[in-house]
Amino acid sequence: MANKQLQIREKTIFDGVFTKYFLKSIFSLWFKLAGWHITSSIPNGAGVAIAAPHTSNWDFIFALGAAILQDTKIYFSIKDTWCHIPIIGRFMMWLGAMPIDRSSKGKGQVELIKNFVRSQKDSRVYFLFTPEGTRGQSDKWRTGFYHVAQGADIPIFLAKVDYRLKEAGVFHSYQLTDDKDNDINAIQASYKSICGKYPHKQFPHYIGAIPKVNATDALIMKALYSFKGVATKVEISAKLKKEELSSAMLDFLVEKGFLERTVQEDNSFEPRYRLTFAGKGCLLHLYPTLTTS
Numbered sequence: 001m002a003n004k005q006l007q008i009r010e011k012t013i014f015d016g017v018f019t020k021y022f023l024k025s026i027f028s029l030w031f032k033l034a035g036w037h038i039t040s041s042i043p044n045g046a047g048v049a050i051a052a053p054h055t056s057n058w059d060f061i062f063a064l065g066a067a068i069l070q071d072t073k074i075y076f077s078i079k080d081t082w083c084h085i086p087i088i089g090r091f092m093m094w095l096g097a098m099p100i101d102r103s104s105k106g107k108g109q110v111e112l113i114k115n116f117v118r119s120q121k122d123s124r125v126y127f128l129f130t131p132e133g134t135r136g137q138s139d140k141w142r143t144g145f146y147h148v149a150q151g152a153d154i155p156i157f158l159a160k161v162d163y164r165l166k167e168a169g170v171f172h173s174y175q176l177t178d179d180k181d182n183d184i185n186a187i188q189a190s191y192k193s194i195c196g197k198y199p200h201k202q203f204p205h206y207i208g209a210i211p212k213v214n215a216t217d218a219l220i221m222k223a224l225y226s227f228k229g230v231a232t233k234v235e236i237s238a239k240l241k242k243e244e245l246s247s248a249m250l251d252f253l254v255e256k257g258f259l260e261r262t263v264q265e266d267n268s269f270e271p272r273y274r275l276t277f278a279g280k281g282c283l284l285h286l287y288p289t290l291t292t293s
Helices: 015-032 058-069 088-095 107-121 144-152 178-190 213-225 233-240 246-257 277-286
Strands: 046-051 072-077 096-102 123-128 156-162 167-175 230-232 257-260 272-275
Touching: 015 058, 015 123, 015 178, 015 257, 046 144, 058 072, 058 167, 072 156, 088 096, 088 272, 096 107, 107 123, 123 144, 123 156, 144 156, 144 178, 156 178, 167 246, 167 277, 178 230, 178 277, 213 230, 213 233, 213 277, 233 246, 246 257, 272 277
Parallel strands: 046 123, 046 156, 072 096, 072 123
Antiparallel strands: 156 167, 230 272, 257 272
């Protein structure tokens, strides 16, 4: 007889008194003594949370601590056969395991999450995925998280455990566009500046902290993000409602690698600017959400 399809458990460890009071106090004290802190961005509602970079088992502990301190429920995928095992299965689902039938090639997972989200409209629920797929060295991401977010019509929450800054939690709520490759490249660019416990193992490769940009530079980049393509200095100025935008400001961002400048061969038109993936990655850290409308 086939096992009955399991559903995501509504009440987990995150709903009990043990977590809300005891574990929260423990993690609060631990983070304070260790010099760690949580991110200021705490998206409401449901979303697919990327946990990256993943190079150590400690990543999950810090991520768990951040979730508990932010009053967030997290769920993680596990093969459904584990959840059918007496006692062990119940315990795993109490911890937040999502029972997934791997034979359905992801379709069952999307439906499972969609049905659960409908019943948890006002809850802060994150479905956790590790795109690297392993805490060992990796050279690519698995993009199943993207298809789940797309199919369930929920955003992607970019979460981190940064051992250089000693910071854990979600730093951006990414709204999907109709261009998967563009979305993935922009998201990956944002993770190049996050330092894992063992940075030589992480993917994308760690390139160091984000270069400093001032408030005006950040607004210029944000304005360009909304264009979805290229724009002239005049168009950027109009978007910012700024009468005078110097070429030096744009040149600075080009030198930083955040903007690309293109010029017509006959030089009859003024230069046009485009936001690079490095620029998009930086923006995802500077603003908790971004839209292209």
